[in-house]
C-alpha cells in the first residue's frame with residue numbers, strides 16, 4: 381500500500397513516461413511488417429508487455445533491449461499459438477489482437493486475461509468480424525473473454541460497427557483490414573467516442589505505410605496493403621502526465637515535465653486546456669510543460685467523450701476547485717479496468733468530497749479541503765495515481781491499496797513523484 385501525506389511543495393524536472401497507446405500500436409504494427417523494426421523509448425509497462433507477449437505467441441520475434449531502451453521486432457509471419465494467450469489487464473491488446481489472430485495460418489487462437497479483462501465488452505467487435513467472414517466468439521457466449529478466434533480469410537467490403545462502446549474495436553479493424561483483398565468501408569452506426577485514439581492509430585499506421593481515409597460515415601481502409609518496417613521513437617504520454625500536472629497545479633510547485641509535445645495527436649493533451657480553464661496558468665513549450673506557482677481553481681464543465689482516461693484526474697481537481705465541476709458524456713468510462721465513475725464517487729467521498737454519480741458522469745462541488753482516508757483502487761492504475769494526487773493535497777494521511785497497478789502504464793510513478801518531493805511511502 382501507499383501512505384501518502386500532505387505535501388507543501390513540489391519541485392524538479394521529470395520525463396513523462398512513453399505513450400501507452402503509441403507503444404501498443406508500434407509493436408503490433410512492427411509485428412505485421414516484414415523485416416526488422418526498432419521501437420525506441422517504448423513504454424515498459426505491463427499492458428505494453430502484454431502486447432509483446434501476444435505478438436510473440438502469434439509468431440513475432442521480439443528482442444527487448446533494456447540497456448538501449450529499445451525493442452527490436454522481426455515480423456511478417458503469423459503462426460498458430462501453441463497455448464492460450466493471456467493478455468493480462470490490457471484492453472487495447474485484447475481488442476487489437478482479436479482481429480489480428482484471425483490471420484494465423486490454421487486452427488484457433490484463444491485470448492484471455494485477468495478478472496477485469498474478462499468483464500470488458502467484446503461483442504461489437506465479434507459481430508463486426510462476423511460480417512467479414514471471420515469467426516470469433518466468446519467461450520462463455522456473453523460477449524466477453526475468453527475469445528476464440530478461428531483462422532480465416534477476410535471476405536467483404538463493408539463492415540458496420542457502433543462507435544460509442546470502445547474506439548479500440550475500430551482501431552482493431554483498421555489494423556486488420558489492410559490484409560483484405562478488397563477496400564473495406566468501416567461504417568459507424570453510432571457516434572464515435574474516444575476519437576483521438578483513432579487519430580493516434582491513423583498517425584502511426586501512416587508511418588507503417590498504411591493508407592486509410594476518413595469518410596462521411598466512417599473510414600475507408602484500402603485493401604492489399606503491406607505494413608513496412610520502421611524505426612520509431614515513442615513520444616511521452618499525456619494521460620500519465622495528467623497526474624503530474626494535477627499535482628503541480630494543486631500544490632505550490634515548480635515542475636517541468638519533459639517529452640510532452642505540443643503537436644501531439646493524443647486526446648489527453650486536453651488536460652492542459654482543462655487546468656487552464658480551471659484557472660492554472662501553466663506554460664506549454666514545444667516539447668515540455670512547466671507548472672509553476674499555486675492556483676485557486678474554479679469548477680468547470682467537461683465533456684469527456686474523447687478523453688475518458690482523464691476522468692479520475694478531473695474528479696480530483698474538481699474536489700479542490702471553487703464551485704461545481706460537471707463531468708458528462710462519459711458512459712464509456714464505466715467500461716474500463718473498473719467502473720471509474722462509481723469508483724471515483726465512492727472513494728473520494730471517503731475523503732469528504734461532495735460528489736454525485738450521474739449515468740454519464742459526475743457532479744463535484746468543491747470542498748477545498750479533503751481529509752486522508754483509506755481508499756480502495758480496484759486494481760486500477762489510474763485510480764491509484766489520481767487518488768495519490770488527492771492524498772498529497774488532503775489533510776493527514778491517505779492509505780492507497782493496490783499500488784502495484786501503476787505497473788500497467790507508469791511503472792516508476794512513485795519514484796518520479798518522490799523525486800519532485802511528494803511525501804509517499806510504500807508499505
Ligand SMILES: O=C(O)C1=C[C@@H](OP(=O)(O)O)[C@@H](O)[C@H](O)C1
Nearest residue numbers: 401472546547548574577688689
Ligand atoms: O486505443 C487506445 O489506446 C485506448 C483507447 C481508449 O479506450 P476506448 O476507446 O475503449 O474508450 C482509452 O480509454 C484506453 O486507455 C486506450
Ligand SMILES: C=C(OP(=O)(O)O)C(=O)O
Nearest residue numbers: 469470471472689716717
Ligand atoms: C482503459 C485503459 O486501457 P485499456 O483499455 O488498454 O485496458 C487505460 O489505460 O485507462
